[in-house]
Amino acid sequence: MPQYLISVWHDDTYETDFSTPDAQRRAAQVGAFNEELIKAGAWVFAAGLHPASSATVVRSSGGEVSMTDGPYAETKEQMGGFWVIETSDLDAALEWAGKAAAASGETIEVRPAHG
Amino acid sequence: MTSPLNEIFRREAGRCTATLIRVLGDIDLAEDAVAEAFAVAAEQWPKTGTPPNPGGWITTTARNRAIDWLRRESTRGERHLAAHRLRIDSMEPDHNPELDRLDDFVDIVADDQLRLMFLCAHPALAADAQVGLILRLLAGLSMSEIATAFLVPEATMAQRIVRAKRKLHDNHASYRVPGAGELPARLHAVLAAIYLIFTEGHTATSGQTLTRTDLSTEAIRLGRTLVELMPDEPEAIGLLALMLLSESRRAARVAADGTMVRLTDQDRTRWDRTLIGEGHELVRACLRRNQPGPFQIQAAVAAVHAAAPAAESTDWSQIVALYDQLCALRPSPVAALNRSVAIAELHGPTAGLDALAQIDPASLENYQPYHAARADLLARTGRRDEAVAGYDRAIELTTNSIERDFLARQRAAL
Numbered sequence: 001m002p003q004y005l006i007s008v009w010h011d012d013t014y015e016t017d018f019s020t021p022d023a024q025r026r027a028a029q030v031g032a033f034n035e036e037l038i039k040a041g042a043w044v045f046a047a048g049l050h051p052a053s054s055a056t057v058v059r060s061s062g063g064e065v066s067m068t069d070g071p072y073a074e075t076k077e078q079m080g081g082f083w084v085i086e087t088s089d090l091d092a093a094l095e096w097a098g099k100a101a102a103a104s105g106e107t108i109e110v111r112p113a114h115g
Numbered sequence: 116m117t118s119p120l121n122e123i124f125r126r127e128a129g130r131c132t133a134t135l136i137r138v139l140g141d142i143d144l145a146e147d148a149v150a151e152a153f154a155v156a157a158e159q160w161p162k163t164g165t166p167p168n169p170g171g172w173i174t175t176t177a178r179n180r181a182i183d184w185l186r187r188e189s190t191r192g193e194r195h196l197a198a199h200r201l202r203i204d205s206m207e208p209d210h211n212p213e214l215d216r217l218d219d220f221v222d223i224v225a226d227d228q229l230r231l232m233f234l235c236a237h238p239a240l241a242a243d244a245q246v247g248l249i250l251r252l253l254a255g256l257s258m259s260e261i262a263t264a265f266l267v268p269e270a271t272m273a274q275r276i277v278r279a280k281r282k283l284h285d286n287h288a289s290y291r292v293p294g295a296g297e298l299p300a301r302l303h304a305v306l307a308a309i310y311l312i313f314t315e316g317h318t319a320t321s322g323q324t325l326t327r328t329d330l331s332t333e334a335i336r337l338g339r340t341l342v343e344l345m346p347d348e349p350e351a352i353g354l355l356a357l358m359l360l361s362e363s364r365r366a367a368r369v370a371a372d373g374t375m376v377r378l379t380d381q382d383r384t385r386w387d388r389t390l391i392g393e394g395h396e397l398v399r400a401c402l403r404r405n406q407p408g409p410f411q412i413q414a415a416v417a418a419v420h421a422a423a424p425a426a427e428s429t430d431w432s433q434i435v436a437l438y439d440q441l442c443a444l445r446p447s448p449v450a451a452l453n454r455s456v457a458i459a460e461l462h463g464p465t466a467g468l469d470a471l472a473q474i475d476p477a478s479l480e481n482y483q484p485y486h487a488a489r490a491d492l493l494a495r496t497g498r499r500d501e502a503v504a505g506y507d508r509a510i511e512l513t514t515n516s517i518e519r520d521f522l523a524r525q526r527a528a529l
Binding site: 002004088089090091093094110112 | 283285286287289293297
């Protein structure tokens, strides 16, 4: 079955305060969404990410590995988390993505994996 | 070309391609096979005569060609239906890799064309890609014809269509008619894409000629096919009625000197009575069903215009009522704009401007008809300077030279 990356996008300036009632509510919704994915056999993997400012960029050139601070893309919008799901087709993936958008309250991108 | 073969091509290509996509599970392979079958027909039919069922002949020939190609491919690699790309709900031929079993699937199924319409107008595709795919796969237009119609370089159009096909393929888009739950939204996307083709033909968004008949004709043809395939969908009927009623005014929209003529000023004796008759019949059929939708309501507005023997006898109260209904059913800035214009006709330009003031101007900032309509109402209430500014903005936003000339004349008359 095809796999899709369902990623969550937002401004990277977001507050990582998970104690607010709103964040608590979203966390509960996302938890319920995860349960639904697992029950349907669509779950492969998922993770919420630390802010993009915590990222390190690593390159290899001529056997030399170099590192630089910061996310690869210098854009305001960054990926805040993702799911990898396995489902029958695009329409099913988009339906899951709609549920992910509702649960997280964020903008979602769907992208198919090779294979 | 208006040869008999060309006529058959226009009629059958979309249907054959739709079936071959289901049989082969691959858009490109289906297109190539159908093109090849028509090439064989062009060579054989002049000698043997046109077969009694040309569409069936083309489909079978295309299928056989594709099987030959796949056999050759499968001897090179191990891949039997290597090119099987789109998932097919009802047929599942990918669970059935015996190539000969393809015979079982080759019958032309009416649903194939529907499947293809829903695939081409998939909401994951941009509107211009949807339109390109529909014209390429369902209407059988060549890449250069589509590019010419949309006034973009052929390479641009080709890239757009190739990218759209690749997206559908990479995303494992299904070849199916959406289920009842998703049908209303998905059907609306199909209708909107067909209407976009029609409006592009009706008022070319750029270029020298105001109307591009071919696109409107194709859109109406697609609309008819859709109504045949979904006879119980009132919105499909509404779309066809709307297109026919708009099309009925084509001859009257452009004056002898090539300038644009407003609805109010059109010579109504030049309206096509046959199209109006058909459009009215469809609108009445919609009313009997009593499941109103945006296309049906817009068709009803067009029907009210068509029923008026002169501009002065237009039943504007009926039109305002219809726009009230449209704004309640599917609120949008454009619907609110049209409602305001109708209110101006019914209650005068000041009332129209009051209604316009209810719309957030930012939502229509780049919408030329908003500035043109507002400028007209401002001029009629004597607010000349504001009207001039409005026309300036409308002219700035117009890419069609004939429409631009019209607006410039309106502005000059102030």
